[in-house]
Every structure is written in C-alpha cells, then in structure tokens.
Amino acid sequence: MTKRIVCFKLFLSLFFSLGLFLNSYISFAEKLPVDMDKVDIYLMTVGLGDEIYQRFGHSIVRVVDHEAKHDYTYNWGIFSFEDPGFAFKFFKGILIYRMDRTGMVTVVRHYRDYEKRSIWQDKLDLTAAQKRRLLERIAWNLQPENVRYRYQHFYNNCSTKIRDYIDEAVEGKVKEYTQRSPVKPVFRDYVRGHLSNIPIVAMGLDVFMNSKIDQPITEWDEMFLPSKLREYLMALPSFDDNGVPKEGSHLLFDSTTVLEMPVVPVRDANEMYYILIALFGIPSLLVAFFKLRAITHRDLNESRKIRFSLGGISIGWGLFSGFFGIVMFLSWAFSEHLDLHHNANLLMFWPTDWFLVSIGWHILRENVKPASDFYRLACRYYLLGHIITSFILLAVWATNLIHQDVSRVCLFILPLTLLIYTVLLYEMSRYGQRK
Numbered sequence: 001m002t003k004r005i006v007c008f009k010l011f012l013s014l015f016f017s018l019g020l021f022l023n024s025y026i027s028f029a030e031k032l033p034v035d036m037d038k039v040d041i042y043l044m045t046v047g048l049g050d051e052i053y054q055r056f057g058h059s060i061v062r063v064v065d066h067e068a069k070h071d072y073t074y075n076w077g078i079f080s081f082e083d084p085g086f087a088f089k090f091f092k093g094i095l096i097y098r099m100d101r102t103g104m105v106t107v108v109r110h111y112r113d114y115e116k117r118s119i120w121q122d123k124l125d126l127t128a129a130q131k132r133r134l135l136e137r138i139a140w141n142l143q144p145e146n147v148r149y150r151y152q153h154f155y156n157n158c159s160t161k162i163r164d165y166i167d168e169a170v171e172g173k174v175k176e177y178t179q180r181s182p183v184k185p186v187f188r189d190y191v192r193g194h195l196s197n198i199p200i201v202a203m204g205l206d207v208f209m210n211s212k213i214d215q216p217i218t219e220w221d222e223m224f225l226p227s228k229l230r231e232y233l234m235a236l237p238s239f240d241d242n243g244v245p246k247e248g249s250h251l252l253f254d255s256t257t258v259l260e261m262p263v264v265p266v267r268d269a270n271e272m273y274y275i276l277i278a279l280f281g282i283p284s285l286l287v288a289f290f291k292l293r294a295i296t297h298r299d300l301n302e303s304r305k306i307r308f309s310l311g312g313i314s315i316g317w318g319l320f321s322g323f324f325g326i327v328m329f330l331s332w333a334f335s336e337h338l339d340l341h342h343n344a345n346l347l348m349f350w351p352t353d354w355f356l357v358s359i360g361w362h363i364l365r366e367n368v369k370p371a372s373d374f375y376r377l378a379c380r381y382y383l384l385g386h387i388i389t390s391f392i393l394l395a396v397w398a399t400n401l402i403h404q405d406v407s408r409v410c411l412f413i414l415p416l417t418l419l420i421y422t423v424l425l426y427e428m429s430r431y432g433q434r435k
Contacts, residue, residue: 032135036128038067039135043162043252045230046111047118048194048264052201054115055194057226059159062104062121063135071104074138077158079151093336095151099141099161112259119259122230122252125238126169134169154187154213154339159226170239170251175220178232182216188405190225196269203272203408207324208331210343211404273412280317283309284419291423310427311364317420318356325349344404347393348413355382359424376428383425390414390421 033039046058061074078100089095111117126134140146151157167174188206191213195202223229234252237245268274287310329351331340359379396402397410 032132032139033065033067035067036131038065039131040064040066041124041126041131041134042121043124043166043230043233044073044107044258045120045122045226047120047261049115049117050197050264052195052198054117055197056153056190057159058117059162059226059229060107061138061162061165063138064104073102073104073107074141075100075102075107075158076149076161092334093338096148097151097158098148100147101142108259112261116261117259118257118261118263120230121256121258122234123254124166125246125249125251125253127241129241130169130239134165137165137168154221154224157224159229160224163220163223163229166233166251171243173239173243174233174236174251177236178219178223179221180218182218183222185222186215186217186405187213187221187224192269193266196267196271197264199267199272199275202269203276204324206408207345207349208328208343209339210341211402212339214403214405270408270412273408276320277412277416280313280420281416284313284416284423287313288419288423291426307363310423311360313420314360314363314424315357316360317417318353318358318360321349321356321417322351322354325351325353344393344396344402344406345409347389348409348417350386350389356424359428363427379428380425383421383428386421387418387425390417 040063042062042064044060044062046060048055048057058075058077062072063074064071076097076099078098079095108119111119124134149156149161163174188209191205191209192202195205219228219232223232230252234250234255236251237247238249238251239245287306290306325346328340328343328346328349331337332342335341362375393406394410394414397406
C-alpha cells in the first residue's frame with residue numbers, strides 16, 4: 001500500500017511538472033504576434049564609440065507590434081566586466097555574452113546620454129512567414145537556457161547572430177548571395193583601422209594575432225562588422241516564400257537616422273610604431289653614432305652618458321619585447337583564442353627577452369662589478385641569435401612563405417631591433433676592454 005501511494009505521488013509530481021512546462025511553453029508561444037502584417041522588424045546599426053568594445057559598432061533588432069503596442073529591441077552584446085574571473089576568461093578565450101530585450105526608448109536614451117553614439121534604422125522587407133521564423137528564433141533565444149552564448153569576435157558576435165537569424169528566416173538566401181567570392185579586406189585590416197584610436201591596442205593586436213586573421217574572407221564573413229551587415233543587406237533583394245527575389249525590392253529599406261552624434265575621428269593606424277621609433281630608435285642611432293665615432297678615432301673610452309643611454313635602451317627594450325614574447329607564448333600554450341596561436345612574431349619577440357634587462361644592468365654597473373667571461377659569451381650568442389631570427393622573419397615574409405601579415409613588424413620594428421642588438425653585440429664583444 002505504501003509503495004502504491006509513493007508511485008501515485010510520483011506520478012502526480014511528474015504530471016504537474018509536465019503541465020507546468022506545457023503551460024509555460026504555450027504561454028510563451030502566445031506572446032508571438034498573431035497578425036504578422038501588423039509587425040515591423042528593423043535592423044538598428046549603432047556607430048563607433050571611444051571604448052575598445054565600442055570601436056566596431058553594434059547591431060540590434062527592433063520589433064514593433066502595432067496591435068499589442070509593443071516596441072522592443074533585442075541585443076546580443078551584453079557582458080559585464082564585473083563577471084567573476086572576467087580577465088582570466090578573456091585571456092582563455094571563454095567569453096560568455098548574453099541576449100537581452102529592452103524597450104526602444106531606453107536604448108535611445110542610453111546611446112544618447114551615455115555612449116554618445118549614432119543610430120541608424122532600416123526596415124526589413126520580410127513576408128509574414130519570414131517574420132514568424134525570425135521571431136520564433138528570437139523567442140527561442142530568449143529562453144533562460146539559450147540566452148547565453150560563447151562570444152567570438154569574428155564569427156559569433158552581435159552582428160553575426162542577427163545575420164544568421166535573418167538568413168534562417170529567408171531560408172539561406174543571404175548566405176547564398178554573399179558567400180561567393182573573397183573580398184579584398186581581411187580581418188586584420190579591420191583590427192588595424194577600427195582600433196587606430198587606441199594605438200597601443202592596435203599595435204598590440206597587430207603583433208599578437210596570427211595568420212588566421214589574414215585568410216581571405218567573403219561578404220558573409222565581413223558581416224561580422226555591423227556597418228557591413230547593413231551595407232550588404234541593403235544591396236540584397238527581398239525574397240518571397242519560395243525564395244524568389246522580388247523585382248525592384250531591397251531586403252532593407254526605409255532608412256532613417258534615429259540618433260545622430262558627433263563622429264569619432266580616426267587616427268593613424270601606425271601611431272604606436274612611430275612612438276616606439278621615437279623612444280628607442282632615435283636614442284639608439286645616437287649611441288651607434290658615438291660608438292662608430294669612437295671606433296674611427298680608436299678611442300676605447302667613452303662618456304658615462306653614452307653607456308647610461310645604452311644600458312637604459314637595453315633595459316627598456318627588454319621589458320617591452322619580453323612582455324610581448326611572454327604574452328604570445330602563454331596565449332599559444334593556454335588560451336583558446338586560436339587567433340593567438342603559432343605566431344610568426346615570436347621570431348622577433350622572445351619570451352626570454354627580459355634577459356636584456358640583465359645586460360642593460362651590467363652595462364650600467366660595469367665599473368662596479370665586471371661580468372664573467374661566461375656571461376659575456378652567453379650575451380653575445382643571445383644577441384647574435386636574435387639578429388639571425390630577425391633576418392629569418394624578414395626572409396619568410398619577403399618570400400611569402402607565411403600567410404601572416406607581419407609587414408608592419410618588419411618595416412617598423414625589425415630595423416629598430418637590428419640596430420639595438422647590433423650595438424649591444426658590439427658592446428658585449430668589447431666588454432671589459434676599456435681602459
């Protein structure tokens with residue numbers, strides 16, 4: 001008798017759980033508009049901002065249900081810096097973003113009062129069936145178990161989510177029309193251009209990212225960028241329910257400017273490279289000049305200022321180059337950012353380059369504690385090895401043996417490193433010989 005009661009209670013529990021599930025599903029399904037002809041769906045494109053995460057723009061879907069008097073926006077770009085372990089997750093490549101639904105008025109107020117970014121709006125020319133498919137996908141995405149997703153900047157972001165859902169709504173026609181032939185820009189071009197306002201980040205990513213962002217891309221891939229999503233959808237026709245293009249139509253039409261804010265000026269993408277040349281190149285040239293002058297005059301003695309300058313250059317460059325080398329090495333070893341693996345720039349920036357700090361310190365303190373013969377020999381081999389690998393990088397780039405674009409590294413940094421390492425090699429070769 002007891003077992004029967006337990007089984008009966010278990011049955012009731014399962015029955016009511018199933019009923020609650022079905023009721024929640026039905027209630028949710030009923031939220032979809034009945035008359036799709038009274039629903040307007042818009043693509044909203046947000047302009048560039050000043051912060052790093054704002055430098056590529058943003059895409060939002062707006063849904064206006066005139067019958068229910070609803071006006072909602074759907075946004076796939078929500079994240080929080082306060083998320084526990086955010087910095088470590090960012091390094092590891094495990095970025096979890098989520099979708100959010102917000103009222104139109106709130107969105108406009110946010111971009112007007114806080115982020116100061118422009119908004120453009122375009123209506124989607126979709127049939128009733130296509131609207132339903134799109135809204136069903138959005139409704140599915142709003143479910144608690146589906147609201148979060150693994151973010152990837154080029155392949156799974158706020159823009160590609162919308163691209164994929166619109167493509168699904170028109171049964172693959174967007175992808176069919178935009179994945180035909182490669183376009184000229186590659187992902188690296190957009191990284192350099194859009195982050196030029198933050199020179200250290202632009203240069204850093206240019207160095208840290210490997211050949212994956214130099215592969216040919218199509219218009220479909222290029223729509224990771226919100227402005228390109230808008231541009232290419234504007235160029236496409238709208239389609240009927242059989243997938244046939246409608247004559248004289250456009251998938252996006254009725255363009256309006258919702259919010260117009262001042263345009264963020266674009267700076268030179270090479271600015272940080274120029275700064276490095278100014279910080280290290282000019283002092284290195286001056287040191288090299290005085291070293292050469294001392295050689296021609298057969299004068300082994302030199303001023304303390306020259307030695308101090310060379311020691312400072314060695315320490316500064318060692319810290320800089322070592323940092324870049326360590327980041328690239330650790331990213332390859334531990335990060336899931338595939339764009340940061342197998343980087344050819346490791347030929348230029350070694351994880352061990354903080355050893356140059358030791359060389360610089362010994363140059364500064366030579367008269368106090370002379371270095372051993374073994375140490376001087378190790379320094380010479382280390383610097384010579386750096387010069388050789390720099391020429392290897394130059395050779396593989398010049399002969400197109402690698403797909404990674406290392407042009408700026410070879411044009412700006414390689415001459416600088418060769419100058420620094422050559423002067424240091426000469427210094428360590430005559431170390432302890434001064435009178």
